[in-house]
Amino acid sequence: MEIRKTRLEDLNTVMVLYAHARAFMAEQGNPNQWGPTCWPPEDLIRQDIARGKSYVCLSEGRIVGVFYFDQGPDIEPTYAQIEDGAWRDQSPYGVVHRIASDGTQRGTGAFCINWAYGQCGHLRIDTHGDNRVMQGLLAKLGFVHCGTIHVREDNDPRLAYEKTGL
Secondary structure, three states: OEEEEOOHHHHHHHHHHHHHHHHHHHHOOOOOOOOOOOOOOHHHHHHHHHOOOEEEEEEOOEEEEEEEEEEEOOOOHHHOOOEOOOOOOOOOEEEEEEEEEOOOOOOHHHHHHHHHHHHHOEEEEEEEOOOHHHHHHHHHOOOEEEEEEEOOOOOOEEEEEEEEOO
16 A cells, blocks of 8 residues: 545545545444534545645555645644643644545555654544544554544544654
8 A cells, every 4th residue: 555645636536435434434333423514525625635635545556545644733723622631742743634445445544544653753633432443443553542622523522542652
């Protein structure tokens, strides 16, 4: 597998991946994370692509995954306040959001998250409390649950995780 920046001509494929992810999450007992709002919206993905923050994962030249990645100091405003815990490392960090796969290639999520961690060595990520699949993956990859954050998109709290070299 390999990672590259998403191109505008990838948009239709990417939106199909997000539709697949919404259906998969609902089947796994997580219908509320992206389902009610049809998250993420196409205009946000267009913005991610234009800003160079959207990435696709390819297997044998075919797009099998997509995610948002950015890094720097304090890049995620919703991470400024964390409840029921604390971040372990206050140094600049990377974030992964909107990760999805088409379900055909085992290990796509782990590959994408490991790639992002390899770019910066300090990664933060959040997920819905009902997203047991992502929680299990993050634990397997060595992430530590640090507390709870709140996103602007809905009123459901998110479990906040971090992996750092400390």
